[in-house]
Amino acid sequence: xxxxxxxxxxxxxxxxxxxxxxxxxxxxxxxxxxxxxxxxxxxxxxxxxxxxxxxxxxxxxxxxxxxxxxxxxxxxxxxxxxxxxxxxxxxxxxxxxxxxxxxxxxxxxxxxxxxxxxxxxxxxxxxxxxxxxxxxxxxxxxxxxxxxxxxxxxxxxxxxxxxxxxxxxxxxxxxxxxxxxxxxxxxxxxxxxxxxxxxxxxxxxxxxxxxxxxxxxxxxxxxxxxxxxxxxxxxxxxxxxxxxxxxxxxxxxxxxxxxxxxxxxxxxxxxxxxxxxxxxxxxxxxxxxxxxxxxxxxxxxxxxxxxxxxxxxxxxxxxxxxxxxxxxxxxxxxxxxxxxxxxxxxxxxxxxxxxxxxxxxxxxxxxx
Amino acid sequence: xxxxxxxxxxxxxxxxxxxxxxxxxxxxxxxxxxxxxxxxxxxxxxxxxxxxxxxxxxxxxxxxxxxxxxxxxxxxxxxxxxxxxxxxxxxxxxxxxxxxxxxxxxxxxxxxxxxxxxxxxxxxxxxxxxxxxxxxxxxxxxxxxxxxxxxxxxxxxxxxxxxxxxxxxxxxxxxxxxxxxxxxxxxxxxxxxxxxxxxxxxxxxxxxxxxxxxxxxxxxxxxxxxxxxxxxxxxxxxxxxxxxxxxxxxxxxxxxxxxxxxxxxxxxxxxxxxxxxxxxxxxxxxxxxxxxxxxxxxxxxxxxxxxxxxxxxxxxxxxxxxxxxxxxxxxxxxxxxxxxxxxxxxxxxxxxxxxxxxxxxxxxxxxx
Numbered sequence: 001x002x003x004x005x006x007x008x009x010x011x012x013x014x015x016x017x018x019x020x021x022x023x024x025x026x027x028x029x030x031x032x033x034x035x036x037x038x039x040x041x042x043x044x045x046x047x048x049x050x051x052x053x054x055x056x057x058x059x060x061x062x063x064x065x066x067x068x069x070x071x072x073x074x075x076x077x078x079x080x081x082x083x084x085x086x087x088x089x090x091x092x093x094x095x096x097x098x099x100x101x102x103x104x105x106x107x108x109x110x111x112x113x114x115x116x117x118x119x120x121x122x123x124x125x126x127x128x129x130x131x132x133x134x135x136x137x138x139x140x141x142x143x144x145x146x147x148x149x150x151x152x153x154x155x156x157x158x159x160x161x162x163x164x165x166x167x168x169x170x171x172x173x174x175x176x177x178x179x180x181x182x183x184x185x186x187x188x189x190x191x192x193x194x195x196x197x198x199x200x201x202x203x204x205x206x207x208x209x210x211x212x213x214x215x216x217x218x219x220x221x222x223x224x225x226x227x228x229x230x231x232x233x234x235x236x237x238x239x240x241x242x243x244x245x246x247x248x249x250x251x252x253x254x255x256x257x258x259x260x261x262x263x264x265x266x267x268x269x270x271x272x273x274x275x276x277x278x279x280x281x282x283x284x285x286x287x288x289x290x291x292x293x294x295x296x297x298x299x300x301x302x303x304x305x306x307x308x309x310x311x312x313x314x315x316x317x318x319x320x321x322x323x324x325x326x327x328x329x330x331x332x333x334x335x336x337x338x339x340x341x342x343x344x345x346x347x348x349x350x351x352x353x354x355x356x357x358x359x360x361x362x363x364x365x366x367x368x
Numbered sequence: 369x370x371x372x373x374x375x376x377x378x379x380x381x382x383x384x385x386x387x388x389x390x391x392x393x394x395x396x397x398x399x400x401x402x403x404x405x406x407x408x409x410x411x412x413x414x415x416x417x418x419x420x421x422x423x424x425x426x427x428x429x430x431x432x433x434x435x436x437x438x439x440x441x442x443x444x445x446x447x448x449x450x451x452x453x454x455x456x457x458x459x460x461x462x463x464x465x466x467x468x469x470x471x472x473x474x475x476x477x478x479x480x481x482x483x484x485x486x487x488x489x490x491x492x493x494x495x496x497x498x499x500x501x502x503x504x505x506x507x508x509x510x511x512x513x514x515x516x517x518x519x520x521x522x523x524x525x526x527x528x529x530x531x532x533x534x535x536x537x538x539x540x541x542x543x544x545x546x547x548x549x550x551x552x553x554x555x556x557x558x559x560x561x562x563x564x565x566x567x568x569x570x571x572x573x574x575x576x577x578x579x580x581x582x583x584x585x586x587x588x589x590x591x592x593x594x595x596x597x598x599x600x601x602x603x604x605x606x607x608x609x610x611x612x613x614x615x616x617x618x619x620x621x622x623x624x625x626x627x628x629x630x631x632x633x634x635x636x637x638x639x640x641x642x643x644x645x646x647x648x649x650x651x652x653x654x655x656x657x658x659x660x661x662x663x664x665x666x667x668x669x670x671x672x673x674x675x676x677x678x679x680x681x682x683x684x685x686x687x688x689x690x691x692x693x694x695x696x697x698x699x700x701x702x703x704x705x706x707x708x709x710x711x712x713x714x715x716x717x718x719x720x721x722x723x724x725x726x727x728x729x730x731x732x733x734x735x736x
Contacts, residue, residue, distance in 0.1 A: 052424050055487060056447060057600060060599070060722065060725055061600045069597065069599070070597050072595045074445060075444070076444060077424055077426070077445070078428065078441065078443065079424060085440065088440065089442075089460070092457070092461050092464035095460070095465070096463035096464045098595075113422070119423060119424070229440075231428070231431075231437070232431065233429075353425065353428070358428050
């Protein structure tokens with residue numbers, strides 16, 4: 001099997017409002033990669049566009065705007081883990097020999113149609129994912145004694161980290177009191193427990209091992225990929241979430257492929273669309289014992305969400321998974337400046353869709 | 369590299385109107401494959417949904433409706449060659465080792481948002497692809513002396529073939545006079561020169577070589593895959609179409625991968641969205657010399673569009689490429705009944721998007 005490396009990464013500044021189209025947003029980090037890469041634009045053999053926008057033929061349109069003529073291009077949608085699914089797809093195009101290089105681009109506007117789960121009739125009128133987060137939080141509090149303060153501490157940590165991330169939407173720290181006194185939206189979830197939808201874009205360039213060596217770029221290798229989709233609807237997800245949740249299965253696939261275990265991970269980007277999701281992920285990924293995710297996220301020996309996660313950075317749906325991968329690549333290349341999580345060379349990305357009905361876990365390794 | 373086989377195929381009856389949702393349509397051929405396959409539903413490791421519908425999270429929703437829990441699922445859009453891009457993606461998931469089996473499902477309603485090329489500002493108000501077909505036809509007539517009768521003969525042939533395809537939208541033959549006297553829409557393209565948008569669905573099941581042998585199914589191997597996207601807009605496509613059109617490049621990639629040449633092909637499904645496209649494809653694929661596509665399509669030694677092509681079968685956008693592959697698999701397994709194109713074991717699929725700005729060429733081989 002051909003090995004696959006990430007040799008370029010870029011994330012644009014996430015912001016609430018913008019006058020730009022989703023394609024203009026998509027061009028920002030992509031042009032940054034094309035300008036800084038040793039790979040000529042006409043050598044890009046694949047382009048995958050991750051977005052929940054209703055625009056069709058986005059891969060070809062974006063290719064034309066960027067001046068690249070890929071063999072393979074398409075748009076990929078799987079809601080909030082579209083980005084990492086696009087990266088896994090790029091991995092497979094290269095590993096299988098169909099392409100030698102693939103640019104993966106995620107872009108989304110804050111008012112994306114992907115923000116409402118309108119297809120899930122089992123939700124009734126509760127089409128926002130916060131209702132799901134509320135159910136998970138209540139279950140975790142009842143089963144394991146997790147408190148509202150535990151949830152709030154996650155938000156404080158991630159907003160504190162995003163101060164050091166120039167591309168994050170939020171650059172001001174918040175206090176525990178800020179979170180606890182913020183408006184309660186769906187008990188026990190408060191406004192500051194939630195990631196905010198925003199406009200943003202992010203890109204990565206993947207190449208084969210041969211091409212990575214030729215380019216002389218500093219490669220970050222994709223060592224493990226795990227995916228699992230158990231269902232799509234709330235009715236199916238709730239009974240499963242603490243048993244065979246998609247994240248647990250995706251993690252086991254990724255660890256197996258990478259021949260690694262949780263203790264090998266040094267830095268992780270975790271899908272904290274809501275504070276409770278980071279706590280549950282630390283358990284599902286095997287970082288913490290069941291019921292101990294809350295304290296692990298704060299005090300464990302893996303640096304979790306150094307860019308500020310979704311809560312600190314914002315959530316441009318189709319771009320989120322790609323921005324997570326960018327952060328881990330940046331960390332593993334030791335290019336993270338003041339937010340550098342030590343001398344790490346193995347990192348993990350955890351990216352969920354529709355409250356964990358679909359999950360991606362990806363393990364990356366650098367040679368530094 | 370792991371070899372990849374198609375071991376299941378099914379196409380539902382294409383029809384203009386339906387009360388069903390795009391997901392209900394998608395279930396029809398998928399359930400047919402799940403019922404007839406030796407592979408248990410819980411062994412399906414990937415599900416790719418090809419559609420231009422605006423429904424999001426379609427891969428996960430369809431998985432839940434079918435009772436499968438794939439590792440990898442997403443929705444893929446690239447307009448009219450979404451279907452073959454989904455199949456190439458499934459190929460790469462298996463070849464790279466990420467999945468052992470992938471169900472690929474295409475479904476579309478006749479009023480799909482994919483029918484209008486509204487994103488291409490270089491087209492002005494000419495948002496239907498017929499304007500593109502008109503330009504191509506006029507260029508071909510001027511350069512090579514192709515006539516309106518040549519175009520019409522393609523429609524007569526394909527409508528004659530679709531009489532033998534129970535899944536085709538059109539089951540009545542037409543005459544040359546019918547085509548020539550049908551309403552002229554955009555000179556020289558007449559109503560009966562055009563494929564008709566319709567509602568329809570089609571599915572294929574891809575597995576690894578090991579799994580194909582275990583299942584004891586009659587495998588059809590994917591031997592060659594070629595893709596090329598040169599641009600997205602009319603302004604770029606027209607100067608390129610007779611020079612380095614995407615189809616020529618895709619074909620050369622596919623022949624190279626399959627280590628085959630045009631004369632090895634015995635049966636082909638060609639993307640005849642308009643009659644002129646079949647003539648040009650016969651030339652671009654190397655079946656006929658430039659300028660001789662019209663007579664080749666009728667009298668050449670490769671059986672072209674035995675199911676009636678798009679003109680005879682109808683055009684459910686995201687399902688078309690998959691239905692084309694189904695027909696070639698059916699032919700290569702010698703299961704085509706009255707429309708069986710002889711004792712063939714090598715076939716080709718040609719699938720375009722947005723008037724050839726993106727092209728797929730796929731070469732399949734059976735062991736019979």
